[in-house]
Amino acid sequence: LQQGGMRRAARMLNALQPAEIAHLLESLPPKERELAWNLVEAEYDGEVLTYLHDDVREHLIQLMDTGELVAAVGSLDTDDLADIFQDLPVAITQEVVNSLDQQRRDRLEKALSFPEDSAGGLMNTDTVTVRPEMTLDVVMRYLRRLKDGLPDITDNLIVVNRKGNYLGVLYLTDLVTHDPEDSVAEAMTLDIQAIPATWSAREVATRFEQHDLVTAPVIDEDGGLLGRITVDDVMDVIREEAEHQFMGQAGLSETEDMFAPVLLSARRRALWLGVNLLTAFLAAWVIGRFEATIQQVVALAVLMPVVASMGGIAGTQTLTLAIRGIAVGQLSIKNARWLLWKEMAVAGINSVIWALVVALIARLWFHDTNIALVIGAAISINLLAAAFSGAMLPLLLERFGIDPALAGGVILTTVTDVVGFLSFLGLATIFLL
Amino acid sequence: LQQGGMRRAARMLNALQPAEIAHLLESLPPKERELAWNLVEAEYDGEVLTYLHDDVREHLIQLMDTGELVAAVGSLDTDDLADIFQDLPVAITQEVVNSLDQQRRDRLEKALSFPEDSAGGLMNTDTVTVRPEMTLDVVMRYLRRLKDGLPDITDNLIVVNRKGNYLGVLYLTDLVTHDPEDSVAEAMTLDIQAIPATWSAREVATRFEQHDLVTAPVIDEDGGLLGRITVDDVMDVIREEAEHQFMGQAGLSETEDMFAPVLLSARRRALWLGVNLLTAFLAAWVIGRFEATIQQVVALAVLMPVVASMGGIAGTQTLTLAIRGIAVGQLSIKNARWLLWKEMAVAGINSVIWALVVALIARLWFHDTNIALVIGAAISINLLAAAFSGAMLPLLLERFGIDPALAGGVILTTVTDVVGFLSFLGLATIFLL
Numbered sequence: 046l047q048q049g050g051m052r053r054a055a056r057m058l059n060a061l062q063p064a065e066i067a068h069l070l071e072s073l074p075p076k077e078r079e080l081a082w083n084l085v086e087a088e089y090d091g092e093v094l095t096y097l098h099d100d101v102r103e104h105l106i107q108l109m110d111t112g113e114l115v116a117a118v119g120s121l122d123t124d125d126l127a128d129i130f131q132d133l134p135v136a137i138t139q140e141v142v143n144s145l146d147q148q149r150r151d152r153l154e155k156a157l158s159f160p161e162d163s164a165g166g167l168m169n170t171d172t173v174t175v176r177p178e179m180t181l182d183v184v185m186r187y188l189r190r191l192k193d194g195l196p197d198i199t200d201n202l203i204v205v206n207r208k209g210n211y212l213g214v215l216y217l218t219d220l221v222t223h224d225p226e227d228s229v230a231e232a233m234t235l236d237i238q239a240i241p242a243t244w245s246a247r248e249v250a251t252r253f254e255q256h257d258l259v260t261a262p263v264i265d266e267d268g269g270l271l272g273r274i275t276v277d278d279v280m281d282v283i284r285e286e287a288e289h290q291f292m293g294q295a296g297l298s299e300t301e302d303m304f305a306p307v308l309l310s311a312r313r314r315a316l317w318l319g320v321n322l323l324t325a326f327l328a329a330w331v332i333g334r335f336e337a338t339i340q341q342v343v344a345l346a347v348l349m350p351v352v353a354s355m356g357g358i359a360g361t362q363t364l365t366l367a368i369r370g371i372a373v374g375q376l377s378i379k380n381a382r383w384l385l386w387k388e389m390a391v392a393g394i395n396s397v398i399w400a401l402v403v404a405l406i407a408r409l410w411f412h413d414t415n416i417a418l419v420i421g422a423a424i425s426i427n428l429l430a431a432a433f434s435g436a437m438l439p440l441l442l443e444r445f446g447i448d449p450a451l452a453g454g455v456i457l458t459t460v461t462d463v464v465g466f467l468s469f470l471g472l473a474t475i476f477l478l
Numbered sequence: 479l480q481q482g483g484m485r486r487a488a489r490m491l492n493a494l495q496p497a498e499i500a501h502l503l504e505s506l507p508p509k510e511r512e513l514a515w516n517l518v519e520a521e522y523d524g525e526v527l528t529y530l531h532d533d534v535r536e537h538l539i540q541l542m543d544t545g546e547l548v549a550a551v552g553s554l555d556t557d558d559l560a561d562i563f564q565d566l567p568v569a570i571t572q573e574v575v576n577s578l579d580q581q582r583r584d585r586l587e588k589a590l591s592f593p594e595d596s597a598g599g600l601m602n603t604d605t606v607t608v609r610p611e612m613t614l615d616v617v618m619r620y621l622r623r624l625k626d627g628l629p630d631i632t633d634n635l636i637v638v639n640r641k642g643n644y645l646g647v648l649y650l651t652d653l654v655t656h657d658p659e660d661s662v663a664e665a666m667t668l669d670i671q672a673i674p675a676t677w678s679a680r681e682v683a684t685r686f687e688q689h690d691l692v693t694a695p696v697i698d699e700d701g702g703l704l705g706r707i708t709v710d711d712v713m714d715v716i717r718e719e720a721e722h723q724f725m726g727q728a729g730l731s732e733t734e735d736m737f738a739p740v741l742l743s744a745r746r747r748a749l750w751l752g753v754n755l756l757t758a759f760l761a762a763w764v765i766g767r768f769e770a771t772i773q774q775v776v777a778l779a780v781l782m783p784v785v786a787s788m789g790g791i792a793g794t795q796t797l798t799l800a801i802r803g804i805a806v807g808q809l810s811i812k813n814a815r816w817l818l819w820k821e822m823a824v825a826g827i828n829s830v831i832w833a834l835v836v837a838l839i840a841r842l843w844f845h846d847t848n849i850a851l852v853i854g855a856a857i858s859i860n861l862l863a864a865a866f867s868g869a870m871l872p873l874l875l876e877r878f879g880i881d882p883a884l885a886g887g888v889i890l891t892t893v894t895d896v897v898g899f900l901s902f903l904g905l906a907t908i909f910l911l
Binding site: 062064065068071072073074185188189191194195197198199200217218219220221222223224253254255256257259276277279280281283284286287288290291292294295296297301303304305307308310311314315317318321322324325326328329332333336339340343344345346347348349350351353354355358359361362364365366368369370373374375376380383384387390391394395398399402403406410462 | 507719724729730737741769787788794807816
C-alpha cells in the first residue's frame, strides 16, 4: 500500500468499533495483521485486545513494547484487564499493577481471585446501588449527579441494605414509569435471584437464557453484593462454549487462530495426529491378527472398511446427541438409561436394515453367500456396539473429568474400528475357512 | 406417582419459568414428558411451547385438542405466535387467526411475511417511540401513563420523526441522568444504526455481539420503523447456529429431540447412514481394483486403514477451522488463498514427520523397506490432499449453496479415503510387485 492508501485504511479502521477491529484483525494473515495493528490508534489498543482470541492476542502483544502495553491496558476496566492479565508478559504485569491506583488495584486483585470461567470471573464491579428507603425522586437526583453517567448496559439499579447485602433490583423501566414519590422498596423487583460468584460460566449462561436476563447481580456466600454480569459477556460465553464443542471434536482449541504461524500449527496438529495414529495402529494390529484369513479371502480386505465406517458414522450420531445433551444440561446419569435404550432400539432397527443392504451388495459383488452373511452379522454387531458406546462414553468421560467434546470422537472411532474389524474378520475366520 | 406426589410435582413444575419448564420437558423421555406436560398449567402452555425445539413442540401439540391450543397460543405475543405458527395443524391456524383482534391479526401477518431467520422474523413489534422535540420531562409523564408499563428488555425508547422514520434511540440511562428540561434530541444517541428487516439472523447476531447491543431497531427499506430485536432472541440465534454446526457434522438436525420416537429417529439416521454407505462402497471399490496386489502382499490390507484414517483426521482439522471461519464471517474467497497456503505448509511439515514415523513402524513390523517407503509416500500424499480439500471444500460448497457444516465431513472423508487407498495400493502395485 502507498502512503495515501495507508492513511485511508487507517481512517477506515479506526472508525470501527473495537470488536469489529478485532474481528477484522483475526481475518488477516500474520503480516497483514501486523500492518493493520500498527494502524490502530493507541487509545483503542487495549479494548481491541480484549476482544481477540487468545492466540491472536498473544501474537499482537509480542509486537508491543512495555510503554505501549502499559498505556493500552492501563485504561481498561478492571474486569477486562483481569481477562487478559495472564496473557501479559510477566515483566509487564508488575508495571501495570504499579500504574493503577489503590481502588483499581484492589478490584483487579478481587477479579483475579476468581477462575476466568466462573461467575466471579465474568462479573464487572461497576454496580450502581440504591437503598430501599430512598424515594424514586431521590434516586433520579442521585443519578443526575453521577459524574460519568451510568455504565453501559444498565437495565437496573441494584438495591442493597446498609451492610451491602443484595435485596433486589430496581429496573430503569420501573423507575421511569412509577410515581416519583414511591419508594425504591415499592418499585423494586424481588424475584431476580442473585448469582453466587462460584457458579460456572455455563450455569450463568443457562440462567440468562432461561430468564431472559440483561444483567444479573453477583453475590458472595454471605449475600454481599460483589458485582454484576452483563449479557454481552454471556453471549461470549455461549459462543466460546459452542466453539469449544465444535472445534474440540477435531482436536482443535477454540482459541485457535485461523492464520496461526505454520510451525505452531504443525506442532499442535501433530499431537492430535499422534493420538489418532496410535488408535489407527491398534486397528491395524487387529487386522494383522487375521492376515492368514485375508490371504485366503481377499474380498475381506475390500469390504472391511465398510464395516468400520458404518459403525463410526452411527456411533458419532449417538455421541453427538449425548454431548449436546450434557452441554445443555439435559442429559445426566439420571436419564441416561432412557437415552441408552432409545439409541439401542434405533440401532437395532438400523442394524437389521443395513445388514440386509450391505449383505445384498456384497452378495451381488462377490457372488458368495457366506461372505454376505458374515458382513451382515458384523454390521449388526458394530452398529449396536456403536450406539452403546456413543451413549455411554460421554457420561463416563464426564465422570472421570475428561472433556467428552475433546476425547469422545477418538475413543468412539477406536471402539467402532476395533469392534468392526474384529467381528468381521473373526466371523470370517470361523465361518469362511 | 401417587396422587399426593403428582400434586407436589405439579406445584414444583409450575413454579418454574416457562423456559425452565421447556428445558425440563426436553430432558424427559416421551411418556414422562406427556405426564409432565399435563401438569403444566394451561396459562403457561403457550409460552412453554415457544421455548421448545421443533420436534418436541410438535410432539406436545399433537396431544392438545383444538380448544386448548387456541387458548394457549391466542395469548402469545404476535412475534412468538409467528414463530410457532407453521408448526400448528392447518385446521387450527384459521381458528387462531379468527380469535385475534384486527390489530394483532395485522401484526401476525406482517411477522409471517418475513423469513423466520431474518431480522424481520426475529423482531417484536412492541416498540415505544418518542419524538425528538419532546422534553425528557414530557417523555417521563408519557411513560407513567402507559397502561402496561414498558415491555420486557427495554433499554431505550426509539426516536422517530413525524412519518415514523427511525432517527435514533433515547437510552433510559440517558433519560434518567439528563436534565428533565433537555429535549429528546439533546439526550438521544445517533450512532445506533437500525437493522434492515432483510438482514439474516447471523448478521443480526454479529451486529449485537460486536456492538454489545441489548435491543436494536428494525427498519424497512425506506427507513420506516418496523419493530425491534431484543438480545434474548439473539442469544437463541447464537445457540441454534452453534448447534446446527455441531449436530450438522453428524447429519443431525439441531431441532433433534434426544428422546425422539425410535421409528422416527431410525428413519432420519438411515438417510445419513445411506449416504455414508455409498461413500464407503466407493472406497471399497477402489480397494477392489487392487485385489491382485493385496493377494500378493497381505501387509497392505493391514496397513491401508492407517493411511485413510490419518488423512481423514488431518483433513477434518482443516475443514473444521474453515467452517468456523466461514460461520463467523472471517473466511471468504478473499482470504481463502492465505488459509490454503498456510494449511498446505502445515500439512507439508506434518506429512514429512508422519511419513517417517509410519514408515519406521511399518519397517519394524513387516521387516520390508519397500512397504515402508510406499506407506510413507502414501501418507504424505494423503495429508497434502486432505489439507487442500479441507481448506477449499467449505468455500466451494458455500458457493453452490450447500451447507458445509452438513455435507463437508462426508465429502472430505470420501476424498481422503479414496486418495489414501488409491495412492497406497497404487504405489504398492507399481513398486512392490
